[in-house]
Amino acid sequence: MPPLQFEEESWQSTRVQLACFASGCATVMISVAKFISMFLSKSTGLRSRIESIFAVVVGYVLADFLTGIVHWAIDNYGDPKHPVSGPQIEAIQCHHQQPWILAKRHVATNIYIQGVVATLLFSPVNMFCEDLNLLAFTSVFACCGFFSQQFHAWAHTPRRKLPPVVVVLQDSGIILGPSHHAGHHQPPFDRRYCIVSGFCDWFLDKSNFFVGIEVVLFHMLGVEPVSWGTKSLL
Ligand SMILES: [Zn+2]
Numbered sequence: 310m311p312p313l314q315f316e317e318e319s320w321q322s323t324r325v326q327l328a329c330f331a332s333g334c335a336t337v338m339i340s341v342a343k344f345i346s347m348f349l350s351k352s353t354g355l356r357s358r359i360e361s362i363f364a365v366v367v368g369y370v371l372a373d374f375l376t377g378i379v380h381w382a383i384d385n386y387g388d389p390k391h392p393v394s395g396p397q398i399e400a401i402q403c404h405h406q407q408p409w410i411l412a413k414r415h416v417a418t419n420i421y422i423q424g425v426v427a428t429l430l431f432s433p434v435n436m437f438c439e440d441l442n443l444l445a446f447t448s449v450f451a452c453c454g455f456f457s458q459q460f461h462a463w464a465h466t467p468r469r470k471l472p473p474v475v476v477v478l479q480d481s482g483i484i485l486g487p488s489h490h491a492g493h494h495q496p497p498f499d500r501r502y503c504i505v506s507g508f509c510d511w512f513l514d515k516s517n518f519f520v521g522i523e524v525v526l527f528h529m530l531g532v533e534p535v536s537w538g539t540k541s542l543l
């Protein structure tokens with residue numbers, strides 16, 4: 310695969326990207342606000358609150374897991390020439406050659422597609438859901454999923470350029486840390502795909518979860534993942 314090129318203009322956000330980003334921000338903020346409001350309501354009992362905290366943890370872990378699945382799929386099977394998702398796929402694959410680019414791009418450029426997805430998926434939940442546990446799950450899941458690529462960008466940003474709160478979140482392991490994610494950019498380039506916290510990487514990598522799926526897909530479809538020849542990403 311020839312080296313992918315990134316146009317410098319693509320670092321800036323277009324108005325459409327900014328609008329999608331704003332829509333995603335509004336959606337996840339409403340979701341979190343609605344959950345907190347119900348959580349703190351006097352009519353919510355202690356048992357319901359404890360259950361909702363469990364739902365928060367599930368949403369957080371599942372978001373990390375799913376970012377790993379999506380990242381692995383795009384890295385290994387994404388087509389940068391796809392008419393709809395091609396530019397995003399190219400951006401992610403190009404990121405392996407030039408990891409610093411994510412940190413250079415405006416946040417809206419990095420996550421505007423996630424903004425569209427978050428709006429479409431979670432606006433109905435915000436409008437109609439009155440279940441505390443479901444709101445607990447969706448608010449954290451939506452928030453982490455929406456911002457995951459920005460967590461990834463921060464993992465490539467020099468610490469001195471990060472807001473202190475981001476450094477604290479990285480150091481505490483709540484969001485993806487640079488030292489953990491560095492393993493994704495080192496040989497054999499086939500691990501540490503999760504980009505919310507990286508928590509799920511330890512069992513996905515230890516169990517060879519992705520290698521197993523790659524072998525099954527190869528036998529079923531005859532398609533090799535990029536990571537087998539790998540170094541084409543370099
Ligand atoms: Zn990758």
Ligand SMILES: [Zn+2]
Binds near residue numbers: 461465490493
């Ligand atoms: Zn990276």
